[in-house]
Amino acid sequence: MESNSESPLIQVEGLEKVYRLGSVDVPALRGVDISIRQGEMVAIMGPSGSGKSTLMNILGCLDRPTSGRYLLGGADVGAMNDNELAEIRRGRVGFVFQTFNLLTRMTAQENVELPLLYSGRDRRSERALEALERVGLGERARHRPTELSGGEQQRVAIARALVNQPSLILADEPTGNLDSKVGQEIMSIFGELNQNEGITVILVTHDADIxxxxxRVIGLRDGLVVRDEMQDGAER
Ligand SMILES: Nc1ncnc2c1ncn2[C@@H]1O[C@H](COP(=O)(O)OP(=O)(O)OP(=O)(O)O)[C@@H](O)[C@H]1O
Ligand SMILES: [Mg+2]
Structure with a gap:
């Protein structure tokens, strides 16, 4: 799913998602067009219920659109079967969530090793340690989540997202449970991964400082893109 300058990494056209709740249809996305190049860092903003998480889940191949097209690295995601989607999720996409989603009975290192286990990679402990070192947590490898601060737990989650060398990281309100100083530290990690390693980062936030x-900022409202602009003076 590498893409050259002509073909974007992510291209969605007329993307719609309707959740069916009993006999009620809930339209969450109502015709979204977005194109994102490899190496971009994009913030998605918008009020609660505007469709941000729905969009992220589709971009990360966790869910399928009701209609519209999604091309990832030029490949038509809509035409893929469940195995192909799972393979993309495992190998190409890293996820980071608001609530960290670490397994509490495992150490930091074991949490980071999990995606390697699922994708059948070797040198698991070595790779997991390397990923923890990349987020500045090499010394905490044997700690369990309850023995880590919120910011440290989120860094473990970022290491877990990184360990399979994804070209795309999707983060849904990654700083939502952190105070603003720690939130900025997490953002600088994403910034470095984006700048130094060319990883495409798409994150959802409510916070203009984040x-x-x-x-680039994409604004959603009522399931539609209402804003898509480059910001001046962004720290790169
Ligand atoms: N599994 C689901 N079943 C039914 N409706 C859903 C489901 N998930 C989301 N929705 C609805 O779809 C719309 C968009 O939800 P979504 O979670 O994408 O919003 P969001 O922008 O991420 O909001 P928030 O900022 O609160 O996280 C909302 O109206 C929501 O109620
Ligand atoms: Mg959400």
Missing amino acids: SAAAR
């Missing part, structure tokens, strides 16, 4: 770290 979105300032991204060069």
Whole structure:
């Protein structure tokens, strides 16, 4: 799913998602068009219920659109079967969530090793340690989540997202449970991964200070893109 300058990494056209609740249809996305190039860092903003998480889940191949097209690295995601989607999720996409989603009975290192286990990679403990070192947590490898601060737990989650060398990281309100100082530290990690390693980063946030770290902001409202602009003075 590498893409050259002509073909974007992510291209969605007329994307719609309707959740069916009993006999009621809930339209969450109502025709979204977005194109994102490899190496971009994008913040998605918008009020609660505007469809941000729905969009992220589709971009990360966790869910399928009701209609519309999604091309990832030029490949038509809509035409893929469940195995192909799972393979993309495992190998190409890293997820980071608001609530960290670490397994509490495992150490930091074991949490980071999990995706390697699922994708059948070797040298698991070595790779997991390397990933923890990349987020500055090499010394905490044997700690369990309850023995780590919120910011440290989120860094473990970022290491877990990184360990399979994804070209795309999707983070849904990654700083939502952190105070603003720690939130900025997490953002600088995403910024470094984006700048130094060319990883495409797409993150959802409610916070304008957090979105300032991204060069581009996409605004959603009622399931539609209402804003898509480059910001001046973004820290790169
Ligand atoms: N599994 C689901 N079943 C039915 N409706 C859903 C489901 N998930 C989301 N929705 C609805 O779809 C719309 C968009 O939800 P979504 O979670 O994408 O919003 P969001 O922008 O992420 O909001 P928030 O900022 O609160 O996280 C909302 O109206 C929501 O109620
Ligand atoms: Mg959400």
